[in-house]
Amino acid sequence: MLRYTLRRLLGAIPTMLVIISLAFVLLHAAPGGPFDAQKALPPEIKKSIEHTYHLDEPLYEQYGRYLVQILHGDFGPSYQYRGTRVNDLIAEGFPVDVGIGSIALALALIFGTAIGILAALRQNSVWDYLPMGIAMLGISIPSFVIAPVLILIFAVTLHWLPAGAWSGGDPSHLVLPALALAAPYTAYVARLMRGSMVEVLGSPFIRTAHAKGLPLRTIVLRHAIKPALMPLVSFLGPAVVGIITGSIVIETIFGLPGIGRYFVDGALNRDYTVVLGVTILYGALILLFNLLADLAYALLDPRIRL
């Protein structure tokens, strides 16, 4: 297990290097630079700014400099937010993403698995078709549609909840963003759980459990749920990352001070260091959570040896 983990972590290094290099090259290949948009910037001043940030050097030198910088854990200064380092932007915005992300993920897991299990136990009845139909809608409707509808209903019409715009403090501002973020994942988890539960319930060892004379509750809780959760575990890796990155849209709609705002602005203004920093962070998260999902998989199934 430990050896496997170490091997995977070592294997992640070249993957990260590819991510960094590709992002670096693509960003610099995009037309324009960080200081082009600003009007009336005299050429000599622009030149001096670019010199300060080493943007006048050849690309390979910038690349080498950037790699060394990252190895020291430094993502560099932001070009757009003068005097702010990318590390500070991430430290400030990322906790917000983690916050609503965890709430959304918890909601998706709790309600998704519950709905999926109940639908599987009432297979091919109304209590199967109805929730699964709604779930299909939930997957198909993008969050930028769900979010304004939620605002319209719960904030504008009913006045039950604030329409986002959280800035620390009252957590009721986070309810609608978390719901909008959780909706498609709840739907996906429900369908995934229903499918794997139906499959497990039809397997021979569940028939054995029936024949043993176990009550249905025991069969479901002790025999069926654990194997049925396995596909969910492997979905969890990409889902965590998807929720964190997906919050970019949600943050913009609800006006939350997360990392997504900087990311979008950074991409539009060629703020190289911000975009690279966030991309590297997301890449590392994807690798990390996929590794965690695989480790969890091995812990839950005695047949898998790492």
Place this chain on the structure above:
Amino acid sequence: MSNALLSVRDLRVQFDLGRDGWFGARRVLHAVGGVSFELARGETLGIVGESGCGKSSLARAILRLTPASGGQISFQGEDLLRLDAEAMRQRRRALQPIFQDPLASLNPRMTVGEIIGEPLRAFFSSTMPRDERRQRVLAMMQRVGLLPNQINRYAHEFSGGQAQRIGIARALVLEPELVVCDEPVSALDVSIKSQIINLLQDLQEEMGLSLLFVAHDLAAVRHISHRVMVLYLGRVMELADRDALYRAPQHPYTRALIAAIPDPDPRRARAHPAKPLGGEPPSPVTPPSGCVFRTRCPHARARCTEEVPALRSVGGSQVACHFAEELTAD
């Protein structure tokens, strides 16, 4: 026979296949089409037939693991089909199955001790202390030929034969009256097969079990059964004492099955080669009229198309053939 442990009357199992297209006729698969038999205490009834003849459906319907669509299953004088879920669950203490695929039938996330001990937990969780449960599991493991130090191993670490021993231990730990064996040795090697059959036979004598032994292997059935029932397309073709059935089969289908057994002696095999029955069984969705076997029967006549042959006594056996006497004479 009122002292029968199990008495099955006109049992039917149907599977609804849905409509043929949106507006087509409803299609129904008749897996078991009205089977009746009785089983005495301590008796073994072998059930044989080709693949798809309804053997396993019959076994599962008796265990109520597949819903029956008609008939009666009287077990210890009580119709199992009329019981509600909880009452049926209680009866499972005396009614245990052994399944065909031994490995798939065991939960891969449980140890051997948990698998065998769980039925005890289901029925005596409050009355049986943990220590006693463990003792009973160990005793049962020893009886089926498993080692005590294997109690904490997982099922997937065992071979097919060992896994079937676990399955037998699990079925017998509750000391049931009736054990329904649904092709318990079909998935096993020949050498393991006879070990498992002998084990079942020994345990049956020790514990006074009644066995329903479903198989397509006629030699295995001959070895273990007192009586044998031959099924074809969900219907009983012949039901007779073991020796009578193998020595003097009455039904043309039984004869064909026995003639198809390969002879292990190569010299005799060359002189009298095995005669496999030609063709395939017809679809159970659209069974033939009259006698279901007539499409493959070498002796079929007009009457076989028109009239369903009833199961009747011919020379001590029960046979469903219009011309059984005639055919036996020649």
